[in-house]
Amino acid sequence: MNSNSSSAGARQARIPLNQPGTQGQPPVKIGSPAEILAAVPYLLGFHPTRSVVVIGSRPPRDRVHVTFRYDLLDPPEPGYASEIAAHAAAVLANQDVTAAIVAGYGPGALVTPIAEEFRRHLTGAGLQLREMLRVEDGRYWSYLCHEPGCCPADGMPFDVSVSAVAAQMTLAGSVTLPDRAALERTVAPLAGVARASMRQATIRAENRAASLVAQAVRSGRKRREIVRPVADDGLRAVSKAIGAYGGGGRISQDDDIARLTVALADLRVRDDAWARMDPEHTEAHQRLWTDVVRRAEPRYVPAPACLLAFTAWQAGNGALANIAIARALESDPGYTMALLLFEAVGGGLPPSAARLPMTPEEVAASYAAGEGRRKPARRRPPA
Numbered sequence: 001m002n003s004n005s006s007s008a009g010a011r012q013a014r015i016p017l018n019q020p021g022t023q024g025q026p027p028v029k030i031g032s033p034a035e036i037l038a039a040v041p042y043l044l045g046f047h048p049t050r051s052v053v054v055i056g057s058r059p060p061r062d063r064v065h066v067t068f069r070y071d072l073l074d075p076p077e078p079g080y081a082s083e084i085a086a087h088a089a090a091v092l093a094n095q096d097v098t099a100a101i102v103a104g105y106g107p108g109a110l111v112t113p114i115a116e117e118f119r120r121h122l123t124g125a126g127l128q129l130r131e132m133l134r135v136e137d138g139r140y141w142s143y144l145c146h147e148p149g150c151c152p153a154d155g156m157p158f159d160v161s162v163s164a165v166a167a168q169m170t171l172a173g174s175v176t177l178p179d180r181a182a183l184e185r186t187v188a189p190l191a192g193v194a195r196a197s198m199r200q201a202t203i204r205a206e207n208r209a210a211s212l213v214a215q216a217v218r219s220g221r222k223r224r225e226i227v228r229p230v231a232d233d234g235l236r237a238v239s240k241a242i243g244a245y246g247g248g249g250r251i252s253q254d255d256d257i258a259r260l261t262v263a264l265a266d267l268r269v270r271d272d273a274w275a276r277m278d279p280e281h282t283e284a285h286q287r288l289w290t291d292v293v294r295r296a297e298p299r300y301v302p303a304p305a306c307l308l309a310f311t312a313w314q315a316g317n318g319a320l321a322n323i324a325i326a327r328a329l330e331s332d333p334g335y336t337m338a339l340l341l342f343e344a345v346g347g348g349l350p351p352s353a354a355r356l357p358m359t360p361e362e363v364a365a366s367y368a369a370g371e372g373r374r375k376p377a378r379r380r381p382p383a
Contacts, residue, residue: 038163041176043067056097085117089125091348099128201258234263245288261296264303282315301331
């Protein structure tokens with residue numbers, strides 16, 4: 001076995017367990033190619049197909065710090081291999097990663113040219129390339145090992161389902177889906193009767209908002225304040241929803257979800273919700289915004305989809321964050337928050353960068369200042 005290859009007994013990377021209730025448990029160790037491949041679905045959240053997966057580790061104790069993937073294009077596009085390899089090297093270098101593992105899932109004709117570019121760019125960036133694998137039909141091949149005893153020409157068979165790594169990750173609460181399409185389906189819009197019901201509920205929510213504006217006009221409010229009752233109603237809806245999911249419940253009534261989707265179209269309501277995304281409660285927040293995104297009418301998808309992307313990013317679930325961002329941009333290609341998140345997540349910024357921009361009180365003060373009632377709130381300095 002080549003000395004650079006992650007054979008049994010070679011230096012091992014460690015996967016910290018971040019699930020609730022796993023604090024204090026030792027990290028999962030991965031060293032051999034079979035252990036690496038068993039861990040990949042749990043690191044991504046799904047079993048990859050036609051993908052290039054990159055795992056980066058760094059001190060202390062050589063812990064896995066980042067995992068991300070690229071599509072394996074078929075047919076390949078000119079320049080694509082060099083482009084993604086250069087991007088991966090930049091992401092890893094920016095996060096002070098010292099060692100990398102690359103696994104390409106697909107036929108050799110597609111994976112090998114990309115593997116060569118990754119080897120060139122990663123080693124050129126000063127990264128230690130621990131292992132580089134190709135995976136296809138339940139077998140793997142190492143690009144770093146040419147010993148027939150451990151890396152035969154016809155590949156080495158492996159089975160994720162019987163791996164001790166998979167068992168450890170499962171016991172720690174990590175879950176994995178069959179493929180990326182299955183993850184996309186978890187936030188896909190509802191259809192059929194459920195969609196028709198939400199469409200009617202959304203019309204009622206819009207009529208409710210219009211009625212509040214009309215009442216404000218009749219009461220003689222200033223022009224810039226006539227939508228304030230709608231915002232106040234939305235702020236109450238956001239607080240109620242976050243409280244319900246934080247307590248382990250959920251919203252079942254279409255009218256309540258519709259009211260929330262319409263309210264979030266007001267940026268002050270969306271920003272208030274954003275400011276309440278405490279990273280200690282990402283699981284509850286992901287459940288909330290997943291429910292809202294799936295049931296929202298297309299024109300109201302961007303705000304909750306961005307909130308879902310932000311909480312997924314906080315939790316280190318880059319795959320879900322990217323899918324949520326795509327849903328937002330599909331509905332509104334120019335939605336600013338989605339574009340900002342696209343740059344941040346796509347650029348490989350770590351979850352620690354997903355800091356809350358303001359407190360809810362600062363958000364309220366900022367919008368009040370915009371209405372001429374008080375001085376702008378000062379943003380908190382970055383941590």
